[in-house]
Amino acid sequence: MDLTIGPNLFFWEASQVRDFYAKIADESPAARVVVGEVVCSKRLPFWQGEIPVAVDRLKAAGKEVWISSLALVTLKRERQLTEELIDAGAGIEIADLTALAYIPAGVPFSVSPLINVYNIGTLDWLASRGAARICLPNELPMESIAKLARAGKERGVAVEVWGFGRQPLAISGRCYHARLHDRIKDSCQFICNADPDGREVDTLDGEQFLAVNGVQTLSCATSFAGREIPALLKADVASLRLSPHTGDMVALTRAFDAALKAGACTDELEAAARAVAPGGQLANGYLHARAGAEWVDA
Amino acid sequence: MELVCPAGTPAALRAAVEAGAHSIYCGFADETNARNFPGLNFSPKELAEGVAFAHKHGAHVLVAINTFPRAGDETLWHRNIAAAEAAGADAVILADMGLLAHAAKHHPNLRRHLSVQAAAANADVINFYAREFGVKRVVLPRVLTVAEIAAINKETPDVETEVFVFGGLCVMAEGRCSLSSYATGQSPNMNGVCSPAAQVEYVEEGDQLAARLGDFTIHRVGKDQPAPYPTLCKGCFTSGDQVGHIFEDAVSLNAQDILPQLAKAGVTALKIEGRQRSRSYVAQVVRSFRAAVDALAAGQPMPQGALAALSEGQATTTGAYAKTWR
Numbered sequence: 001m002d003l004t005i006g007p008n009l010f011f012w013e014a015s016q017v018r019d020f021y022a023k024i025a026d027e028s029p030a031a032r033v034v035v036g037e038v039v040c041s042k043r044l045p046f047w048q049g050e051i052p053v054a055v056d057r058l059k060a061a062g063k064e065v066w067i068s069s070l071a072l073v074t075l076k077r078e079r080q081l082t083e084e085l086i087d088a089g090a091g092i093e094i095a096d097l098t099a100l101a102y103i104p105a106g107v108p109f110s111v112s113p114l115i116n117v118y119n120i121g122t123l124d125w126l127a128s129r130g131a132a133r134i135c136l137p138n139e140l141p142m143e144s145i146a147k148l149a150r151a152g153k154e155r156g157v158a159v160e161v162w163g164f165g166r167q168p169l170a171i172s173g174r175c176y177h178a179r180l181h182d183r184i185k186d187s188c189q190f191i192c193n194a195d196p197d198g199r200e201v202d203t204l205d206g207e208q209f210l211a212v213n214g215v216q217t218l219s220c221a222t223s224f225a226g227r228e229i230p231a232l233l234k235a236d237v238a239s240l241r242l243s244p245h246t247g248d249m250v251a252l253t254r255a256f257d258a259a260l261k262a263g264a265c266t267d268e269l270e271a272a273a274r275a276v277a278p279g280g281q282l283a284n285g286y287l288h289a290r291a292g293a294e295w296v297d298a
Numbered sequence: 299m300e301l302v303c304p305a306g307t308p309a310a311l312r313a314a315v316e317a318g319a320h321s322i323y324c325g326f327a328d329e330t331n332a333r334n335f336p337g338l339n340f341s342p343k344e345l346a347e348g349v350a351f352a353h354k355h356g357a358h359v360l361v362a363i364n365t366f367p368r369a370g371d372e373t374l375w376h377r378n379i380a381a382a383e384a385a386g387a388d389a390v391i392l393a394d395m396g397l398l399a400h401a402a403k404h405h406p407n408l409r410r411h412l413s414v415q416a417a418a419a420n421a422d423v424i425n426f427y428a429r430e431f432g433v434k435r436v437v438l439p440r441v442l443t444v445a446e447i448a449a450i451n452k453e454t455p456d457v458e459t460e461v462f463v464f465g466g467l468c469v470m471a472e473g474r475c476s477l478s479s480y481a482t483g484q485s486p487n488m489n490g491v492c493s494p495a496a497q498v499e500y501v502e503e504g505d506q507l508a509a510r511l512g513d514f515t516i517h518r519v520g521k522d523q524p525a526p527y528p529t530l531c532k533g534c535f536t537s538g539d540q541v542g543h544i545f546e547d548a549v550s551l552n553a554q555d556i557l558p559q560l561a562k563a564g565v566t567a568l569k570i571e572g573r574q575r576s577r578s579y580v581a582q583v584v585r586s587f588r589a590a591v592d593a594l595a596a597g598q599p600m601p602q603g604a605l606a607a608l609s610e611g612q613a614t615t616t617g618a619y620a621k622t623w624r
Binding site for chain 1: 366367369370371372394395396399400417418421422425427441449469470473474475481483485487488512513516518531534536537538540541544545546618621623
């Protein structure tokens with residue numbers, strides 16, 4: 001089992017993006033990195049120029065690089081952007097099935113956790129189309145993960161599981177960041193860049209609950225699969241996906257790497273996870289077939 | 299335009315047909331459909347009887363098998379597709395790629411519609427579903443404006459579109475939302491339920507009533523006020539110094555006023571949400587929409603206001619159909 005840095009889901013300054021990937025390239029033990037804009041095409045012009053820079057830098061450092069499509073493609077401009085990914089110099093990770101419509105037969109692709117792969121029939125169909133990697137949806141329990149990882153292994157598809165990060169829970173046509181500022185999506189003034197780890201939404205009791213990131217809704221608690229490393233290894237899961245946050249992702253990947261080598265979670269890993277988790281709260285409920293917000297003391 | 303109406307029970311199916319539905323959609327009484335509620339839905343025998351009744355009255359029956367099969371248990375979903383065909387259903391409504399491939403291969407003559415749960419939101423992906431799986435109709439996700447729907451119809455000549463016009467309103471792209479399982483462990487995709495009633499609790503707190511879902515308070519109202527069902531995305535939350543309905547107010551969809559625009563946009567079918575609703579509710583909504591559709595076809599003005607009472611005093615919205623909603 002190795003480590004994949006997922007695409008950054010948030011709207012960061014271009015300079016921050018550049019520094020992040022330079023650091024990952026130079027210092028992180030992650031085997032692969034997925035770059036690209038997943039959430040909102042309106043943000044892309046602000047940091048688009050960093051994508052080829054990151055791809056080159058990461059490749060030069062020996063990382064496998066993929067580029068993600070948008071998660072929700074509706075506009076003509078977004079269809080065009082998605083089609084142009086073919087020429088971006090890295091394999092495509094499909095986050096909306098639209099991207100697959102543009103990938104020529106036989107060209108391998110990766111599948112984002114935002115694509116609904118819940119069963120072997122779907123895994124088979126994607127494999128027949130050329131899927132090389134599939135990161136499973138977050139809400140799957142370990143029992144399903146084990147079945148899908150085994151099926152993937154038999155078919156030469158690397159099956160990946162969400163290992164760390166606020167979990168993407170929903171995507172909408174409506175921008176909640178804009179709505180929180182009494183604006184609509186068309187006049188958002190790019191306000192989601194004020195919250196580089198998402199804007200927290202609490203219950204009326206003041207309990208942490210969700211986080212909004214433009215048109216995306218995330219969990220407030222950070223999903224962390226450290227305690228489940230032995231079970232994930234046993235299930236033959238190929239990789240753990242770590243989703244970028246503003247905290248020290250290099251320290252986190254190093255701690256994950258050490259834990260994978262040890263075959264189990266370590267105190268250092270859990271401390272690193274808590275340090276990076278925005279809001280400090282961890283969750284692993286989905287892996288245990290419980291509510292995703294729960295923390296199971298496994 | 300074709301009016302596609304919900305039926306959670308055989309009685310509701312008959313009521314909808316008699317009220318003027320052109321098509322009925324329904325599901326089997328298990329987790330293979332996205333309204334897997336206790337006491338609802340059809341056995342294979344009830345479906346066959348329902349299909350016979352509908353066909354006798356010139357109506358069609360579409361069977362929703364639109365959750366995502368659990369790994370290792372695909373047989374249940376496959377069996378239901380076969381049962382729908384055996385019952386004489388006019389189409390199945392599917393979302394899962396594996397199921398679509400299965401149905402295309404093993405039931406090539408059974409018409410396939412793409413469920414809203416697949417969230418196919420542009421012409422390229424719709425044509426892709428048509429090419430790969432022979433999909434004949436797509437139910438559009440509620441993230442599109444009328445202008446975008448019109449543009450899609452121009453570019454998808456071989457695929458019909460169906461849009462929601464009345465009832466509950468998802469504010470997220472359907473089939474891509476796990477808010478419910480995050481709070482409760484049960485989701486539309488896996489279990490066919492959203493914000494399940496079994497995990498709802500109303501708690502009296504002095505002169506207030508809190509509605510909880512799983513471990514989370516979704517809203518709180520004065521004890522004498524109406525307490526809406528705690529659907530997660532319609533809840534009241536706080537963020538920074540803001541308190542309110544961060545995602546959406548407690549509203550439901552009513553697009554009756556924009557039926558002429560939807561017709562002009564090239565929409566084939568209009569869908570009414572509410573398989574969990576009573577048969578009298580369904581009959582009333584169907585009658586009202588049938589009158590509107592007939593008036594539209596005859597070039598007469600839209601009948602006004604007939605549905606206000608059915609929205610239960612709730613505010614209604616045209617949702618994403620208007621660009622400013624976003």
